[in-house]
Amino acid sequence: MTIDDGRLRQNLADRLAAGGFLRTLPWRKAVEAVPRQEFLRGGFFEPVEGSVPTAWRPVMPDAPGWLERCHEDESLVTQVAGSVVPGDVRGEIMLPPTSSSTMPGLVVRMFEDLQVEDGQKVLEIGTGTGYSTALLSHRLGADLVTSVEVDTDVAMRAGVALGACGFFPDVVIGDGLAGHSDGAPYDRLIAACGVLRVPPVWLEQIRPGGTVLVTVCGWLYASELARLTVAEDHTATGRFLGGQISFMLARPQLPPPLGMLPDLDDGDERPARIAPSALDDWTARFVVQLACPRAQRITLDRAGHTEHVLLDVAAGAWAALREEGGRWLVRQGGPARLWDAVEEHLGRWRAEGAPGLERFEITVTPDEQAITWPTAR
Numbered sequence: 379m380t381i382d383d384g385r386l387r388q389n390l391a392d393r394l395a396a397g398g399f400l401r402t403l404p405w406r407k408a409v410e411a412v413p414r415q416e417f418l419r420g421g422f423f424e425p426v427e428g429s430v431p432t433a434w435r436p437v438m439p440d441a442p443g444w445l446e447r448c449h450e451d452e453s454l455v456t457q458v459a460g461s462v463v464p465g466d467v468r469g470e471i472m473l474p475p476t477s478s479s480t481m482p483g484l485v486v487r488m489f490e491d492l493q494v495e496d497g498q499k500v501l502e503i504g505t506g507t508g509y510s511t512a513l514l515s516h517r518l519g520a521d522l523v524t525s526v527e528v529d530t531d532v533a534m535r536a537g538v539a540l541g542a543c544g545f546f547p548d549v550v551i552g553d554g555l556a557g558h559s560d561g562a563p564y565d566r567l568i569a570a571c572g573v574l575r576v577p578p579v580w581l582e583q584i585r586p587g588g589t590v591l592v593t594v595c596g597w598l599y600a601s602e603l604a605r606l607t608v609a610e611d612h613t614a615t616g617r618f619l620g621g622q623i624s625f626m627l628a629r630p631q632l633p634p635p636l637g638m639l640p641d642l643d644d645g646d647e648r649p650a651r652i653a654p655s656a657l658d659d660w661t662a663r664f665v666v667q668l669a670c671p672r673a674q675r676i677t678l679d680r681a682g683h684t685e686h687v688l689l690d691v692a693a694g695a696w697a698a699l700r701e702e703g704g705r706w707l708v709r710q711g712g713p714a715r716l717w718d719a720v721e722e723h724l725g726r727w728r729a730e731g732a733p734g735l736e737r738f739e740i741t742v743t744p745d746e747q748a749i750t751w752p753t754a755r
Contacts, residue, residue, distance in 0.1 A: 383413055386449040390414075390482060393451060399483040401490050408516040409486060415439075415448040417507035417539045418479060421464030422447075422454035423471075433472045436464035453481040456507055457532065476626070477532050479507040480570060484623065489513065491605060491619055492591050494566050498522065501561065501583065503554035503592075503628075504570035508536030515545040523547035524561045526554040528629060555628055557583045564588065572601050572625040574671065576614070578744040584608040590616075593625045594740065594749070596667030597633040597674045600660050601625070602735045606742065613743045620736035622660050633674050634691045642678075642685065642698045645711030652721050653706045654686035654699045661735055662724060668749055669723035670716050688716045727751060 391409040394400035400409060421444075423434035434455060437444060447454070457463055457477035489510075494500060500518060505511055505527035514523045525547055527533035533551045540547065550558050554569070555577045562583035572595035580590060588608045595601035603623040606616030657663045657675065667673075673688045673695075683700040690696070695712030697720075708717045727733075733751050741748045 381445055383415065383445060383449070384410075386446065387411070387413065390449045390451065394483050394486055397451075397483055399487040399490070404517050405486050405489055405513070408513040409482065411516055412509065412512045412543065414479070414482065414509050415445055416542055417509040417512070417536070418448050418454060418456070419539065420456065420535060422456050422479065423458060423464055423467075423475070424455075426470055429470075429472070431472060433470045434458055434467075434475075435470045436467045438464060451481050451483045453484075454479045457529075460529075461531070463531075476629075477506055477529065478626070479509055480625075482509075485510045485513065487621075488568060488591060488603070488623075489517070491603070492566050492568050492589060494518065498565035499561070499563075500524070500566045500568065501558060501564040502526070502568055502570065503557070503580075504625075505533055505536045505549055506570055507532075508540045508549075510570060511536065511547055511549070512540055512543055512545050515540070515547050520545045520547040524550060524558055524564070526550045526552055526558050528553055553630065555579075555630060559583055567591070569593065570625060571628045572631075573628055574631045575747045576604075576606070576740075576742045578612070578742065581608050581612045581614050581742065581744075586610045590614060593623050594618075595625070595627055596664070596671060598657065598663050598667050598670075599624070600663035600667060602664060602738070604740050606740065613741070615739065615741045618735045618738050618740065620734065633672075636674065636676070636689065636691060639687075639689070640694070640696050640711060642680070642687065642696070642709065642711075645696070645698075645709045646715075647707055647709040650699055650706040650708040650717065650721075652717075652724055653701075656724060657686075661732070662727075664735060665723050665727045665751075666720050669719040673716055688720070690714070690716065 421438040426433040455475040455478045459473035460476045499522045502525040505525040511525045537549050563585045565588045567590045569592040572593045590606045593601050602618040606614035608614045672690045676687050678685045686699045688697045695714040697710045697717035699708045738751045
């Protein structure tokens with residue numbers, strides 16, 4: 379029996395509208411018109427249930443249910459380890475994902491939040507499979523869309539799929555963190571990757587009054603979608619939009635290898651005022667990232683204890699927490715006291731009523747990025 383992919387697209391649009399992601403007619407028309415499967419002709423990876431760490435197995439176009447899976451509202455991994463695609467693998471592979479087709483609900487939610495209007499030029503950071511680029515091209519016209527992709531092979535596959543669908547936007551191979559000055563100025567910039575810091579060069583390429591939509595993240599992997607308005611002086615201010623949105627970090631901003639751990643028996647020890655379980659909360663972890671923007675978190679079983687460790691590799695600072703006798707102890711070493719900073723930030727945030735991330739504000743200038751939360755009155 380032949381499956382009607384048009385009906386699949388319509389059903390997908392119905393589900394996205396019912397979920398509140400798809401809110402306006404132009405974007406609904408784009409979802410109903412763009413065949414997502416054309417951007418997944420090389421297959422995708424699915425996680426192997428129960429595998430730790432996660433193993434991936436390929437799902438190719440000849441697999442039963444492949445077409446239907448292409449029209450589910452789920453992210454589909456299309457590359458692991460920076461170069462391995464589904465067609466390269468027989469069996470399973472246990473390597474980290476490096477490229478994917480983002481879940482359509484998140485794509486269209488972000489496009490709706492971008493608040494783009496007819497005739498506006500858009501710069502997209504992170505082409506990926508090209509599906510989102512095709513939606514943009516359908517909505518605005520391909521001549522108003524520029525998309526930057528750092529991975530040459532990914533960009534080339536996306537270009538082929540876009541052409542097969544009749545879209546010919548400007549797909550640029552390069553570092554998305556540098557934007558694309560040749561096409562500037564743009565009215566809107568949207569990023570399909572997470573960043574530690576919004577690059578000031580992006581703001582230079584957006585018209586005053588224009589919008590930047592990007593996920594701000596950290597190495598503790600709590601992130602949030604920010605919408606910023608660019609001013610005449612190339613600074614920008616905005617707020618977070620809520621929803622605990624997560625993207626892969628831009629490759630140049632990935633955390634460094636942990637390398638050889640410091641001597642965790644060294645350092646100063648004291649009772650901890652806050653337990654490491656506080657970091658299990660998404661918003662609290664985002665606040666902690668403001669205190670320790672370069673810290674990574676690991677768990678170790680050592681000397682009969684489970685230790686929770688924060689480590690700033692570049693600074694050589696660390697904090698290790700363990701439970702003993704019903705209380706938590708923290709031991710810290712290096713040039714900074716990481717857990718002191720954690721307790722100070724979390725203490726202030728809680729004292730202000732623990733506001734949600736949608737109440738936080740972000741300001742970006744050429745020199746710094748500041749994220750603040752409202753104070754109690």
